[in-house]
Amino acid sequence: MEKTIRIGTRDSELALWQANKVKEGLEQLDCRTEIVPVKSDGDIILDKPLYELGITGIFTKTLDIAMIQGRIDVAVHSMKDVPTALPKGIVQAAVLPRADAADVLVHKGDLSFLAKTGTIATGSLRRKAQWLHRYPEHFVENLRGNVNTRMRKLQDSEWQGAIFAAAGLERISPFTGTEINPDHCTALDWMIPAPAQGAMVAVALENDAYSKECLSKLNHRETEVCTHIERQFLRVLEGGCTAPIGAKAEIKDNQIAFTGVLLSPDGKKRHIIHREVTPDDYLRFGEACALEILESGGKETMNLIRLHETKGPDSKVSS
Missing domain, CATH: 3.40.190.10 (Periplasmic binding protein-like II)
Known part of the structure; x- marks a missing residue:
């Protein structure tokens, strides 16, 4: 039976x-x-x-x-x-099948803060590091909880915005009745998502x-292949610690296009890679991209991250 x-x-x-x-x-x-x-x-x-x-x-x-x-x-x-x-x-x-893998900035309708000092919130070290790399004069506050909790904290705060996964916003809205003003959402097309996001x-x-x-x-075979590459990239780089790592693989015109990034926690150091491969050669592709990152300065950045973890989250990482 x-x-x-x-x-x-x-x-x-x-x-x-x-x-x-x-x-x-x-x-x-x-x-x-x-x-x-x-x-x-x-x-x-x-x-x-x-x-x-x-x-x-x-x-x-x-x-x-x-x-x-x-x-x-x-x-x-x-x-x-x-x-x-x-x-x-x-x-x-x-x-x-993967949903939208992008990160989204949910804000209060005014993006003028991007050109000056501002404060956004996220609980993700990857998002924090990429944001500080792009906006080094900004502050990033911690934000945890489910989507509704984080939305409420954003509205009750003086922060200018908070970062969410697009897939999470899409999935949760019809399920909970949460309504998000699309004019208050900006896709961060420059931010590389977490491996397997969406x-x-x-x-x-x-x-x-x-x-x-x-x-x-x-x-879903296509999503299986792409997430395999992204997670392999993460595994080879990570070495057992929590690091700001992004990765995205996409299949287009019978080619797999991959972008990967490793940053220092403060966002000052960034190692990025763009490569393509045929679907027949995907099995070790993520590993090859990670090794290239490590050989071009990423190893030193990973050592800094491990030192940061050893000393604690309040320690400074020298760049």
């Missing part, structure tokens, strides 16, 4: 939307499913940026444990939150043949 696939997810509104998207896809394949919400430390600890918590995969760790303990069969994540090395016994089973991934136990087979039918 076919089993009911228990889909584990964080209980935030966005995570539940994502889990329900997978649930709908599986049920269209006549697979029985149920949603099992699980709260993670990343949802509970909201007074510190993620990079200060010192934990990789903070949003996925609780679900990994629930899966290994047999409480759920499948976990659905924003792929950018998933560590590049999955726990032993857990495998990537499906990557869904993509969702479903993971399952390696020995769970039924769940893996069902999920494999939801897999």
Whole structure:
């Protein structure tokens, strides 16, 4: 008898939307499913940026444990939150079609601050570093919580704006009724997104043949290839620490165009790469791009970042 696939997810509104998207896809394949919400430390600890918590995969760790303990069969994540090395016994089973991967500045209708001193907010070290690289006279405040919480904090603050993922805004608005004035949203086309931003991934136990087979039918090959490159770039650069790294791969005219970036936490140092490859040669492409970054000065920047982490988040990074 076919089993009911228990889909584990964080209980935030966005995570539940994502889990329900997978649930709908599986049920269209006549697979029985149920949603099992699980709260993670990343949802509970909201007074510190993620990079200060010192934990990789903070949003996925609780679900990994629930899966290994047999409480759920499948976990659905924003792929950018998933560590590049999955726990032993857990495998990537499906990557869904990617939504808009861009970052968006939500502001209060006046962008004149961009030409002078201003303050924006984000909990992402990658966004902070890229913003400070472009606007070195600005200040960046920490901002955590779900989309509604962050929107409310922005409106109640004296900040000029806050940075959000376009995919998150698109997914959450119809689900919660959140209305965002499009005139107060500016796409940051110069900001390189997080590796796998905008993509969702479903993971399952390696020995769970039924769940893996069902999920494999939801897999989107183009998104799988592009996120593989981006996450490989991240893995080779990262070396176990939290670093400001962006990566974006796109398939156009039978070519994969890739852009990757590594920055110092203060944004003063930036290493960027643009390369193309044919789809047949994608397997080690992310690694090759990361090694090129490291060999052209990125290794020294990574050493600075590790020193920054060792001394603590309030230490200064010399550039």
